[in-house]
Amino acid sequence: MAGRTNAPGQSVSQRLLAVLDCFDVAHPALTLTEVATRSGLPISTARRLINELRDWGGLERLDDGRYRIGIRLWTIGSLAPQQRGLREAALPYMHDLFQATQENIQLTVLEDTHALCIEKISSTKAVPTRTHIGGRLPLHATGVGKAILAFSGEELLSSITRAGLARMTPYTIIQPGRLAATLAEVRKSGVAYSHEEMTLGAVSVAAPVVGLDGRVHAALGIVAHSRSAVDRLAPAVRTAALGIARWIS
């Protein structure tokens, strides 16, 4: 972004968006210097853009001098339509699953080549996971990711295998052929598993939310401690995903 300084109009917009891009689930609060470093902008430019975003309400300054995303961006972001109807349809099912299991319940959608978590219900008793609302999960290493991948066509699979299947744990499937075979299983059974492939000690089962158009809108998953737990929970997850699909259709 910092390189595109020749077209003044274009570069200012892109620089402003580059400042926003610095923030993510792993970096929810940043200093001015961190924003400058992550965006590649000079400190003075970063300071000016941060101040403009602050004036607007898109960023807030913490007492320790760091900045974080402000309520204005939350309000505008909440207008994004993918989540609105889907979340409202899914939440009752998610809470039923949570009440029945007390485990982590996750709702994800496809964003580029990741599963984006748009809703999560958990408790302090559930197994710790790496998932946060707004966070991204690899498609090949998670139950929700594989549920989306299995019903999304060859092109997406080719694209993520071309990019390389990152090894998250010793159990992650990193061979394209083995992944393809697993996805064929998912299409047959309607549920996808991750056996400690994303996080050691965490096992998941997920089912796709498929619309009447045959398109996969989302995946609903449970993360639990043991393989026997997720085996037992698979029918519940699949039933809830079918219920959500019927609701949004």
Add this chain to the structure above:
Amino acid sequence: MAGRTNAPGQSVSQRLLAVLDCFDVAHPALTLTEVATRSGLPISTARRLINELRDWGGLERLDDGRYRIGIRLWTIGSLAPQQRGLREAALPYMHDLFQATQENIQLTVLEDTHALCIEKISSTKAVPTRTHIGGRLPLHATGVGKAILAFSGEELLSSITRAGLARMTPYTIIQPGRLAATLAEVRKSGVAYSHEEMTLGAVSVAAPVVGLDGRVHAALGIVAHSRSAVDRLAPAVRTAALGIARWIS
């Protein structure tokens, strides 16, 4: 915004944010012309900024040519911290209330001089309301608004009475003295009502979520059909709000 064209650096950022400001709950999808009109920008400028936001993922183009907020802004907005912990603490209580009542359950926070709805659970059977996630409600005409207002100090009350108390229905309290007396009642009882003051046919009861610091973080409300329903539900709403307050403290 359109007038500030003399400082090129400043104006581009502000114009970009002005494009985003065109979208709200009442206007989730807009044509290029509508964006230009609402932002006061020339069509050519609006088109360029829309395209930059599209390239980034902040806007999406619909088949009918209109634009709407994209998933990229949702992801960044979800990093706003006010909502994160509060929503996660509140959702289980909200679902319990919903299961017990099947009525509209709302969670709101103070944003400037409005109650901003950050979570809502409803069903097709519940009474229709004007509330959407990300939508703003007047403080003086709603249960959740009065619950926040009653515990927010004199300054906020002065500011909204100075701006004028808009009449939403024939039952809206528009006299500052009567509003102040109502708020004194709310401080005594711990619950706030709206008796068709926002929407004819809709009655609400709400309770503040007050932290250990004495600050009101949010208000939890139920909107129902009848005065007797909300009278009966008041203790449940208050109990749930106390539970949320304990959870976040």
